[in-house]
Amino acid sequence: MIVRFWGVRGSSPTPLTPGELRNKISAVVQRIKPSHLHNSETRQQFLSSLPPEIFGTVGGNTACMEVRTAEGTMIVLDTGTGLRELEKRGRKFREKISEYHIFISHFHYDHLLGLPYFGAMYNPGVKVTFYSPYPAMERILSNFMNVPYHPVGWDSFAAKIQFRILKKNETLKLGGAEVNWIRRNHPNGSISYKVTEAGRSFIYSTDTELTEKDFRRTDKNVSYFQDADAIVLDAQYTLGEAIEKYNWGHSSYSLAVEFVREFSIKKLFLFHHEPLNTDSEMEGILRSAQWFDNRLEHRGRSSLEIDLAREGYTFEF
DSSP: OEEEEEBBOOOOOOOOOOHHHHHHHHHHHHHGGGGSSSSHHHHHHHHHSSSSTTTTTOOOOBBEEEEEEEEEEEEEOOOTTHHHHHHHHHHHTOOOOOEEEEEOSSGGGGGTGGGGGOOOGOOOOOOOEEEEOTTTEEEHHHHOOOOTTTOGGGOOOSSEEEEEOOOOTOOOOETTTTEEEEEEETTEEEEEEEEEETEEEEEEEEOOOOOGGGGGOOHHHHHHTOSSSSEEEOOOOOHHHHHHHTTSSSSBBBHHHHHHHTTTTTTTEHHHHHHHHOOOHHHHHHHHHHHHHHHHHHTOOOOOEEEEOTTTTTEEO
């Protein structure tokens, strides 16, 4: 199983501003010494030594992830603006993908914005299947492209499109993998998806406001979350922001860490990043999450691997 991050921001796209780019370049220039410029090797070593908030970016596209099974089945989780980055990679490597399985967590704009610009939807040689437990999925998606919100409507798509309404407690088999789902706490609802293949499991849980009920070790929670290998989990806020924005549908990084520890999940990717946060602020949140986790570890709990969800990052089970 290969997992790729194509969009990691929440609420709205967040392009890198000219001012932020200038600040990054200025910070790099201030750190350069003559010894760093001797040859290509010393230059590369210098660049590698720079902190990620300077030499890199978390990314500004909204939610979209790719899961590729061992058999090559293409699973797409949400269709935010990151979907265009997924398509760009396919063109770059001249991939010929004839079928996409797209799982929609919910229908808020930031999770749909890339769909009208996804080239596969206009290709009659491609089959696209949408998955959701919401019975009105087809109507909701088609209305999203109604005039005057978009210049062409849903009927402009030429791909072979199907809609698959997921049933309660259903386990779906796709390309040697299994997909399960569970409802999350979010305004208008949100769905988490779990992909399991060859004994390894990956959970996508965007737009999740964790509550006391989520920490209960019910049969349902244990079956879905316990000992998963990795989870992408909403951690848009600090704890103070989460309290201030109660019932907005998002969680804090500290609650995310505690939740992942409760179910012994091995790796946590902080996701659905606040659009107002800069790369530097995001890296600060990561350090705070790691510090908080270290405090829990000193109380006798095992270590946890934590990272920011970063656009373009790939990992493999």
